[in-house]
Amino acid sequence: MSISENLKFFKNELPETVSLVAVSKTKPLEDLEEAYKFGQRIFGENKIQEMTDKWQHLPKEIEWHMIGHVQTNKVKYMAPYVSLVHGVDRIKVWSEIHKQGLKNDRVIHCLLQVHIAEEETKFGFSTEEIKEIIARKTLLEFPNAKVVGLMGMASNSDDKDKVRAEFKGLRKLFDLANELGCDFKVLSMGMSGDYSIAIEEGSNMVRVGSKIFGHRNY
Numbered sequence: 436m437s438i439s440e441n442l443k444f445f446k447n448e449l450p451e452t453v454s455l456v457a458v459s460k461t462k463p464l465e466d467l468e469e470a471y472k473f474g475q476r477i478f479g480e481n482k483i484q485e486m487t488d489k490w491q492h493l494p495k496e497i498e499w500h501m502i503g504h505v506q507t508n509k510v511k512y513m514a515p516y517v518s519l520v521h522g523v524d525r526i527k528v529w530s531e532i533h534k535q536g537l538k539n540d541r542v543i544h545c546l547l548q549v550h551i552a553e554e555e556t557k558f559g560f561s562t563e564e565i566k567e568i569i570a571r572k573t574l575l576e577f578p579n580a581k582v583v584g585l586m587g588m589a590s591n592s593d594d595k596d597k598v599r600a601e602f603k604g605l606r607k608l609f610d611l612a613n614e615l616g617c618d619f620k621v622l623s624m625g626m627s628g629d630y631s632i633a634i635e636e637g638s639n640m641v642r643v644g645s646k647i648f649g650h651r652n653y
């Protein structure tokens with residue numbers, strides 16, 4: 436299947452309320468150009484350097500989403516243009532995004548990444564930490580790194596019940612945050628292997644790579 440056929444599939448497959456982030460990490464510019472020609476306007480990358488190179492070469496109306504783990508010393512390179520940072524997983528990086536937002540006279544939209552998978556390797560705040568952040572009103576401390584929602588990655592597992600339970604937990608936290616006065620709009624969960632479950636559990640933004648661009652060669 437070609438990139439445009441895959442995008443067409445997703446256009447039909449996804450409810451209108453769900454945004455599609457086309458995860459183009461490791462893929463060449465030609466692949467992104469093809470997706471762009473077919474109408475895709477949101478691209479997700481996990482390395483700031485690679486994303487910045489692509490941003491420089493492609494039409495400026497594209498929205499760039501940083502979906503990976505962010506190194507504090509590289510925030511400055513994406514601060515002038517990034518549309519949404521999904522992987523805010525510690526206070527230090529959040530505060531740096533705020534600082535760089537101020538410098539660039541921008542409010543940079545962010546998602547707090549929540550650790551919902553069992554695997555040790557996945558980054559993110561715990562549910563308890565998110566509750567503390569809300570209780571302590573930390574959200575008010577970084578107005579130029581405005582949190583607009585939550586992001587999570589489920590376990591990389593064939594156990595669908597487990598994946599579903601992890602997404603359900605994140606949705607619960609998202610609803611609780613809004614009950615406590617947060618104005619969260621974006622719930623970013625679901626990738627190529629689990630986006631349907633994620634949508635059933637309330638996701639309104641999915642990050643899809645291999646099901647659009649094919650497998651990645653690292």
Ligand SMILES: *Cc1c(COP(=O)(O)O)cnc(C)c1O
Pocket residue numbers: 458460481502503588625626627628642643644645646
């Ligand atoms: C790579 C990546 C994706 C996309 O993964 P696919 O399985 O190829 O769809 C989504 N989210 C994050 C955080 C990623 O790093």
